Amino acid sequence: MTILSTLGDSTAHSRLSTAYSPCPNDTFVFHAWAHGLVGGADLPEVTFADIDVTNGRAERGELDVLKISYAALPWVLREYALLPCGGALGRGCGPLVLTGPDAAPDPAALAGKTVAVPSERSTAYLLFRLWAAEAVPGGLGAITVLPFHEIMPAVRDGRVDAGLVIHEARFTYQQYGLRCLADMGEAWEAATGLPIPLGAIIARRSLGAERLGRLAATIRASVEYAWAHPDASREYVLAHAQEMDPAVADQHIGLYVNEFTADLGAGGYAAVHALLDRAAAAGLLPAVPPEQLAFPA
Template sequence: MKERERQMEITLGHTPDADDAFMFYGFARGRVGSDKFKIKHVIQDIETLNKRALAHELDVTAVSAHAYAYLKDYVILRGGGSFGQRYGPVVIAKKDSGLTLETLTDAQIAIPGKMTSANLLLKLAIGRKFKEIEMSFETIPRAVLAGEVDAGLVIHEAQITYDKAKFAALLELGQWWDSQTAGLPVPLGINVASSRTMDPTQLKEFSDLFVQSINYGLENIDASVDYAMQYSRGQPKDTIKKFILMYVNEITLDMGQDGRRAIEKMFSMAKEQKILEFDVDVKVV
């Protein structure tokens, strides 16, 4: 009883996406745990988690790397980051739209959230003149096809599942980022923990525990993918597995210097282009 009383309850936010589910499989199925923490899972879309982190409502949460610029009293966990390797969000338009990369700057573009890293990368690539139309990420391809917007910024598994017979890829942001940064990984999602509710020892202990959960998923891929299929949004297992392994890999276990440099580079580019008006101190546990 005394051991249980010493447990700290952690509100842990993550998205209803296959890669997040894969990473948290060890926690969710009780394969990884600690007598020091009692975990309460909070599952919401990434932009909602970004906003909840701004309000400091969660102890640990997945957020867009972009959102970190606006957070107070959160530090980045070394594990759990989603980084692309020459791949990432894609801007799509109908094949017969007549849009080109050059005319995107004046287009109406559906985005999956203002604080998403995808939105910041798009602004870095083409500037801020385009008209952003914020909508749920899963509705973007349909909105483009229906002509409700000129183009759409697709994330998650839609990066690899959009119908190439109907859509043209006007801008591959992963390739653009690679060309601008001499090969740094594309910073998309990270996990942050509250330095307001957790002391340095707890932050380090939870960070290590989270890495154990990710590693458990990688060591038990079939079972972890099966668990993640509840968030497949109708996609077949082989597609979900491909998507998961694009974003859960060695850099997910530990972002290291390259991951940190990538986040710092994104923020420095944003300040140079006056998208951000301040420096961002990137703190990693």
């Protein structure tokens, strides 16, 4: 089921139509911006949506600002600019491939099996396909797309053979009686030495360089406000966290909100280029000219 709700006065003159997930890292990061606690740019009119929904809405050019998968960038960069802050990159936070307790522990056993994924345009799926090309020589079977919160129940109930999970699932999968077959983050970091680029923040290029600059500064200020006032966003975070345990929400924030959230920096941009270049070389994505990733001056 798609998660959709809205925040804000849609009639406000200066609001930017914005979509991000209800996950704790996003609500923590954007709380101050969404509630007018930092100045400098237009306020957002927020829609909460699963990543598969935001990827699609970005491809259709429907909103001003969105949180999308880095894997979706090749299809949106003509209309949208990648912002240098607000997104999700990191180490030790990669997607996991989960199976039932009776499944073979060998990744090669996934050959011909049905795997549930959160989106075929997600970074998680891209990392999974890069990994599977080497780890599953017999080739995968059917791929089915499910909202991320439905994947673990589907694996547990035997409706799919394996599931690719993201977000807080890495902290809770054992509660479903599942086991981790492989960690996509470990595989990526071993191959590249770089952080994992997961979620990107994009905004319409038609806003213009000056307005985009103010927007980036405001989002960076929202991140810094969240760090300086960690309790201020708690009610907002837990209200959208799908009945998540507060301790798990804190773990989620600690893992996905880090120095790359405040500023991609050289390491972040290197990771994004590496992901897109490797995927293009494998025929999984269209090639992206490097200049399209640069933030408008």
